[in-house]
Structure formats: C-alpha cells, structure tokens
Amino acid sequence: MDAGVRDLRSADHLLHSLAAELALPEGTFGCTHLVRGDRPRVVVSLTLPSEPLLRTAQEWLTTGGYEVSPGPPDTVGRAVLYPGAPGLTGTLTVAELLSRSAIDRVTVLGTPGQPAPATRLTTGDHVRPQWQNDELVLTTMPAVGGTLVPFEVADPTPCCADH
Structure with a gap:
C-alpha cells in the first residue's frame, strides 16, 4: 500500500x-x-x-x-x-526473544555466527527485524555490560546533529 x-x-x-x-x-x-x-x-x-x-x-x-x-x-x-512483537519489551535473553516472537534469528553487527541464547538484549521497546532469505532476522549491536541492543533505535540522532 x-x-x-x-x-x-x-x-x-x-x-x-x-x-x-x-x-x-x-x-x-x-x-x-x-x-x-x-x-x-x-x-x-x-x-x-x-x-x-x-x-x-x-x-x-x-x-x-x-x-x-x-x-x-x-x-x-x-x-x-508480527506475532509476538508487543511482548518484546524491556530486557530479554536472545532465547526468550526467539521463543516469544516470529523472529527466526538474531545477528550481531561485525561478528560471525549468532549470539548465545543466554545473551541479554535490551529492546528499548523498539524491535524491527527484517526479512532476509525468508527468515525474520533481528540485527543487533553490542552494548554496555555484554548486552545487545537492536541496531535500529526508535529515535535516531539525525546525521550531523552535532554540527
């Protein structure tokens, strides 16, 4: 549409x-x-x-x-x-995120393979996976304390905001 x-x-x-x-x-x-x-x-x-x-x-x-x-x-x-999206709030483990939603896989920018199931993910209440090869994939990035956060944030800082 x-x-x-x-x-x-x-x-x-x-x-x-x-x-x-x-x-x-x-x-x-x-x-x-x-x-x-x-x-x-x-x-x-x-x-x-x-x-x-x-x-x-x-x-x-x-x-x-x-x-x-x-x-x-x-x-x-x-x-x-997508199924399960409303329940992806706060901090979850990767295993919880996968079991509670239609997301098939989690990746971490700059690293091969997938994160361990017990890895904690702070959602920021904004989880936007993308379809890749018929799988719903959430791309994440490392954060403080060994946690992950979704690559896409709800309120991104505009490019060149500090200029």
Missing part, C-alpha cells in the same frame, strides 16, 4: 493505526519497504492469516483512498507488526 509516506516513523504509525482500526489478528505481518527513484517514499505491506480478512482489508483501504496493489514491493521488508 502506498500512502505517500516519506519516513519510517510515519509508516510505523500508519501500520499501528491500520492494525487498530481493522482489528487485525495476532498472525498479521505489517512491513515497511523503502522505494527509491523519482519519488522516494516508504510503502507498507500487510500479510494477513486468511483470504477473507485480506479482501476486507483491501476493500477498507481502497475505500479510504489508499493505493493498494497485490504483493510486497520487495522481499526485504522491515517488520513492524
């Missing part, structure tokens, strides 16, 4: 609003996709657990004036809505 959104924060808000307005069930996936070119923007995709629910959502969105097309624009969407 192309709603003319130009930034990730607005796209996240749109997906959460749609989930609430349409009362989307737990098995829903909602992703953002960056579109480059003449008109850079962020489009969103929804994957719903049933065909009737998908048709209902498409009708609602089309009636609401949104440009809706079938299928995602690419295979590397950034997941905002």
Whole structure:
C-alpha cells in the first residue's frame, strides 16, 4: 500500500493505526519497504492469516483512498507488526526473544555466527527485524555490560546533529 509516506516513523504509525482500526489478528505481518527513484517514499505491506480478512482489508483501504496493489514491493521488508512483537519489551535473553516472537534469528553487527541464547538484549521497546532469505532476522549491536541492543533505535540522532 502506498500512502505517500516519506519516513519510517510515519509508516510505523500508519501500520499501528491500520492494525487498530481493522482489528487485525495476532498472525498479521505489517512491513515497511523503502522505494527509491523519482519519488522516494516508504510503502507498507500487510500479510494477513486468511483470504477473507485480506479482501476486507483491501476493500477498507481502497475505500479510504489508499493505493493498494497485490504483493510486497520487495522481499526485504522491515517488520513492524508480527506475532509476538508487543511482548518484546524491556530486557530479554536472545532465547526468550526467539521463543516469544516470529523472529527466526538474531545477528550481531561485525561478528560471525549468532549470539548465545543466554545473551541479554535490551529492546528499548523498539524491535524491527527484517526479512532476509525468508527468515525474520533481528540485527543487533553490542552494548554496555555484554548486552545487545537492536541496531535500529526508535529515535535516531539525525546525521550531523552535532554540527
């Protein structure tokens, strides 16, 4: 769905609003996709657990004036809505994160392999995994005290903010 959104924060808000307005069930996936070119923007995709629910959502969105097309624009969407996402708050172990959500794998920037299951992850209440080769993968980075944090933070410092 192309709603003319130009930034990730607005796209996240749109997906959460749609989930609430349409009362989307737990098995829903909602992703953002960056579109480059003449008109850079962020489009969103929804994957719903049933065909009737998908048709209902498409009708609602089309009636609401949104440009809706079938299928995602690419295979590397950034997941905002996914099973287990609301419970990924505070500090969890990697094993807890994987068992509580649809996330398949956790990686750490700059390191080969995956972190140990007992490694602590401070979520910052903002966990945005990405689809990679049909797996939902959360990229993390090392933090203080041997913990991990998601690579993407909720309120990033704009580039050159200190200049």
